[in-house]
Amino acid sequence: MRPKKYYKTIAVIVALALNATGLASVGETIGNYLDTESSSGNALLATSLDMTLATTSWNTAPQELDMGRGSSTSRTVTIGSAGDISFDYTFVYREDTEASNPALCSALILIAEKNGATQYEGPLASFTLATSSIHDAEDSWDFTITIPEDAPDSLEDSSCLWSFAAISSQPGFAAGEAYHDEEEFENLIETGSWNSPAHSRESIGAIEDARVDEEHPGTNYGNSGTLEVESQEGKNQRSFLKFAIPLPPSTLISDATLNIFMTDAPGLSRVYDLAPVASGWSEGSVDWATQPGALLTATNSAMTGTANNMWMQFSVWADASAFVSGSLANNGWRLSDREENSSSSPRTSFASSEYDAHPELRPYLDVTFTPPSVTTDHLVINEVYYAVAPGRGSDTNNEWIELYNPTEVPVDITGWQICDNVELGCDTISASTIIPAHGFAIVANDASTWTLQWPEIASSSAVTVAVGSKLGSNGLRDAGDRVIVRDPASVIVDAMSYGDDLTYFSLPGDRQGDSLARVVKGYDTDTASDFIINAAPNPGTNPSASGREVMRVTADGVLVADAQEGFPDTSMAVLTLFVEENAENDIVKTEDSALVPQVSIPEPLMVETATSTTTSSEESIVIIPGPPTGEEGTASSTEPLDLPTETATTTEIRDETEVETEVSGGDEEQEPPVVAEEEPVVEEAPEPPVAEEAPAIVPEKQEAPSSNE
Numbered sequence: 204m205r206p207k208k209y210y211k212t213i214a215v216i217v218a219l220a221l222n223a224t225g226l227a228s229v230g231e232t233i234g235n236y237l238d239t240e241s242s243s244g245n246a247l248l249a250t251s252l253d254m255t256l257a258t259t260s261w262n263t264a265p266q267e268l269d270m271g272r273g274s275s276t277s278r279t280v281t282i283g284s285a286g287d288i289s290f291d292y293t294f295v296y297r298e299d300t301e302a303s304n305p306a307l308c309s310a311l312i313l314i315a316e317k318n319g320a321t322q323y324e325g326p327l328a329s330f331t332l333a334t335s336s337i338h339d340a341e342d343s344w345d346f347t348i349t350i351p352e353d354a355p356d357s358l359e360d361s362s363c364l365w366s367f368a369a370i371s372s373q374p375g376f377a378a379g380e381a382y383h384d385e386e387e388f389e390n391l392i393e394t395g396s397w398n399s400p401a402h403s404r405e406s407i408g409a410i411e412d413a414r415v416d417e418e419h420p421g422t423n424y425g426n427s428g429t430l431e432v433e434s435q436e437g438k439n440q441r442s443f444l445k446f447a448i449p450l451p452p453s454t455l456i457s458d459a460t461l462n463i464f465m466t467d468a469p470g471l472s473r474v475y476d477l478a479p480v481a482s483g484w485s486e487g488s489v490d491w492a493t494q495p496g497a498l499l500t501a502t503n504s505a506m507t508g509t510a511n512n513m514w515m516q517f518s519v520w521a522d523a524s525a526f527v528s529g530s531l532a533n534n535g536w537r538l539s540d541r542e543e544n545s546s547s548s549p550r551t552s553f554a555s556s557e558y559d560a561h562p563e564l565r566p567y568l569d570v571t572f573t574p575p576s577v578t579t580d581h582l583v584i585n586e587v588y589y590a591v592a593p594g595r596g597s598d599t600n601n602e603w604i605e606l607y608n609p610t611e612v613p614v615d616i617t618g619w620q621i622c623d624n625v626e627l628g629c630d631t632i633s634a635s636t637i638i639p640a641h642g643f644a645i646v647a648n649d650a651s652t653w654t655l656q657w658p659e660i661a662s663s664s665a666v667t668v669a670v671g672s673k674l675g676s677n678g679l680r681d682a683g684d685r686v687i688v689r690d691p692a693s694v695i696v697d698a699m700s701y702g703d704d705l706t707y708f709s710l711p712g713d714r715q716g717d718s719l720a721r722v723v724k725g726y727d728t729d730t731a732s733d734f735i736i737n738a739a740p741n742p743g744t745n746p747s748a749s750g751r752e753v754m755r756v757t758a759d760g761v762l763v764a765d766a767q768e769g770f771p772d773t774s775m776a777v778l779t780l781f782v783e784e785n786a787e788n789d790i791v792k793t794e795d796s797a798l799v800p801q802v803s804i805p806e807p808l809m810v811e812t813a814t815s816t817t818t819s820s821e822e823s824i825v826i827i828p829g830p831p832t833g834e835e836g837t838a839s840s841t842e843p844l845d846l847p848t849e850t851a852t853t854t855e856i857r858d859e860t861e862v863e864t865e866v867s868g869g870d871e872e873q874e875p876p877v878v879a880e881e882e883p884v885v886e887e888a889p890e891p892p893v894a895e896e897a898p899a900i901v902p903e904k905q906e907a908p909s910s911n912e
Contacts, residue, residue: 253286254337254371256386270394271593272354277347280388282369284337292337292371293378294344296330297387304361310354311363311392314347327365336374348392363392409736410556410758411445411486411535412566415494425486428558430463430566432475433550434540441494442553443484445535446568446756449722449735450527451575457751458571459523461536464564465513469549472508474541476501477517480534497537504541507551515553523570556758568756571766577725579609582616582638583697584686585721588740589679592716596656600649602679603657604686605665605742608638609725616668618691621646623675623684630670638666643743648673657742665743680704683712697727699734710734717760736760 261276270276282292294315298308311327322332327348335342346367350358367390372383379385413425418438430442444461461477478497489495503517517536525531540549554564585607591598604621608614615637622629630646638644644666645653653660653667660667679686683702690696701719702712708731710719718740721733738760751766764770 250288251286252288252290252371252373252382252384253284254290254292254369254384254386255281255283255285256369256388257281257283258388261390270350270392272350273352274593275347275349276392277345278390280344280346280367280369281341282335282337282344283341288382289374290337290371290382290384291334291374291376291378292369293332293334294330295368295370295378296328297366297368298328299364299366302362302364304358304363307358307361307392307394308363308365310351310358312349312351314345314349316345316347317342327363334378337371348390350392350394359394361394365390409447409756409761410566411484412443412556413484413486413489414440414442414555415489415491416440417491420491423488423490425489426557428555428560429466430538430553430555431550432473432538432540432553433548434473434543434545435548435550436544436546438548439540439543440550441537441539443480443486443489443494443535443537444566445480445484445486445533448523448526448533448568448570448754448756449732449761450570450572450754451723451726452528453575454527454723455573455575456520456524456527456570457573458569459518459520460569461517461519461566462569463515463517463538463566464554465507465515465551466511466554466564467550467552468507468509468511468513469551470509471547471549472506473549473551474504474506475515475538475551476504476541477519477536477538478502479522479531480537483532483534494537495534497539502536519568523568527572562759565758567758569753570756571751571753573751574723575726577609577723577727579725579727581610581696581727582614582688583607583609583721583725583727584688584699585643585724586718586737586740586742587679587686587699587701587720588718588742589684589701590681590713590715590717595716596649596651598678598681599673601647601652601656602674603645603647603652603742604674605720606638606644606646606688607721607725608640608642608644609727611640613640613642614638616644619696620687620689620693621670621675622687622689623677623679628676629687629689630672630674630676632668632670634668636666636668639664642666644668645743646670646674653743659741660743663743667743681713681715711736714760716740720763722754722761722763735763738762739764 258280259278261278284290298305305328309326309328313323313325313327313330314321315323315330315332317335323330366387368385368387370378370383370385372378373381376383411425412430413423414427414429414431416422416424416431416438417440430444431440432442433440444463446461450456478499478501480495480497482495484493484495502519502522505515505517507515519536522531522536526533554561554566556565558565583606584604586605588603588605591601595601606616615635616632617635617637619632620629621632632646636644642664645657645660646668647653648670650667650669652669675684675686680702683700683704685698685700685704685706687698688696698707699710699719700707701710704712707729710731714736718737719734720737720740721727722735724745727733736759738757739762741763753764753766753769755762755764755770762770
């Protein structure tokens with residue numbers, strides 16, 4: 204039995220040894236524990252922060268380009284929410300420095316208004332805003348950009364490109380943090396050429412004026428801002444004025460008025476004579492020693508009065524008619540005191556064509572006329588608008604050419620070409636286009652020329668043609684270019700040139716906002732004299748519906764309007780400002796909007812005689828009428844009166860119902876006047892008025908009336 208136990212013992216020992224060895228080889232034992240929990244009735248909801256931005260174009264689009272000094276443009280931006288989370292937002296200014304002139308961006312003035320309330324006003328480049336909040340409502344922002352009036356010339360032809368970024372965030376977080384959104388919109392401002400060329404007789408040729416001074420006989424005052432008329436022994440002064448009247452010789456002139464503004468009146472009212480000049484002169488060289496003579500008979504005369512800041516007008520109908528017809532050389536007029544060499548030194552100053560303080564007060568000539576009939580047998584270039592004014596669009600899109608058909612039959616211009624330089628290409632009128640007899644067509648790059656910039660075109664009967672590219676393919680240069688109209692066979696129908704392009708003839712260039720227009724529509728002699736500088740472009744229309752027009756010749760060009768409508772009267776505003784700045788005289792407004800001093804001027808009366816009396820410090824004043832107007836009862840002769848210098852007069856004054864006879868007096872202690880021995884006037888039974896006599900105005904200072912002639 205022992206052996207069996209022995210073997211069992213050995214087997215147990217071996218088994219234990221083997222298990223011990225296996226257990227010894229196990230380094231670690233890993234146990235995993237798992238627990239699961241569950242919850243029911245829970246929901247996960249997602250929401251969003253979504254800012255919306257909508258913007259209009261600039262309100263002068265696309266003419267935010269080529270802005271001038273003092274001009275403004277604006278656009279509206281609307282901020283809203285398309286999400287469920289309210290948010291705070293602000294705007295950030297970001298300038299594109301590579302595409303901008305930083306000086307222009309810094310000079311631009313920005314006004315930012317939210318819902319009608321100003322939030323910022325100051326330099327664009329310094330734009331910052333306080334945070335605004337949006338939940339349910341929308342915010343409407345108006346951004347207005349202005350170029351300062353005093354912006355320097357260095358900002359011409361410059362660009363400012365920038366963007367406004369609207370950045371939103373959850374309330375309580377900085378912009379761009381937490382949940383946020385950002386929207387951005389780009390803006391571009393460009394400036395054009397601001398400065399019109401300097402006032403130049405060579406380029407304009409409309410007015411020449413100068414004064415001459417006896418005290419300085421060799422001095423030329425052609426560039427002076429004033430014209431002077433003075434009566435003083437050894438120091439007399441006279442003024443010369445000449446206006447180019449660019450009308451064909453067959454034009455019928457029905458009225459003409461010379462207007463000059465008196466800034467300083469004499470202390471004693473004077474009579475000034477306006478007489479045609481007998482020979483040629485130039486404002487750049489005329490002086491007292493070389494001044495030309497004047498015709499013996501004055502065209503017209505006027506009484507100055509003693510109030511400053513007055514327009515003086517002279518009727519020059521007869522002279523203007525003679526100038527245009529060629530029967531009298533247009534050498535202009537001489538303005539002088541009727542009685543020179545006075546001892547009292549009366550002097551008057553007028554604004555000249557170089558008067559810069561208020562250019563509106565420079566001399567001008569109004570000529571009312573009926574254009575002659577035109578026999579031109581082909582289509583003509585009637586008006587060219589090559590340098591777009593601020594607020595009228597851009598040179599790229601809104602230059603225009605006016606064509607006119609002076610014939611009695613329609614003209615089909617389909618397939619015709621508008622060229623400015625043949626080598627660079629032309630614009631072809633591809634759409635079917637017919638200009639009716641005596642009709643107009645306006646050709647431009649873009650239809651915004653008549654839908655936005657010149658709405659009067661759309662309201663007229665003019666045909667419109669949008670060629671879809673710059674005129675002549677490369678646009679019209681401000682400094683000079685040519686305009687050529689070719690038919691489908693490439694035959695030149697009409698052509699003109701301007702500025703530094705002398706291909707056809709010489710006309711002024713670099714006149715921003717002005718056009719070059721035929722002085723009479725359709726009138727064509729293929730010379731520069733067919734055109735004027737038109738300071739009031741009128742595309743697609745004839746200035747006159749009645750057939751009678753009025754031309755205003757100014758120092759800066761020529762304006763044409765319907766004779767019945769005339770020109771807008773801005774004189775009151777200009778003169779009021781001028782008076783406030785420069786004068787203390789009382790000014791009143793009459794029913795016809797003229798400015799007159801508060802003095803009473805008698806109606807023109809008939810002068811029968813004028814006799815010399817004793818010497819006095821008061822001087823005689825007599826008005827000689829202008830040319831006849833064709834109206835019944837108008838005097839048709841102007842017999843000059845021989846009135847010695849420094850001599851008072853006794854003048855019999857008569858009208859149709861009464862006789863007034865007055866004597867100008869001197870100081871209180873002066874001796875009584877000596878009168879010629881003539882028959883007394885019986886006031887109760889006056890003689891009828893003498894026909895064909897000159898109207899007169901008696902001296903302002905009158906004392907003891909006399910019944911003696």
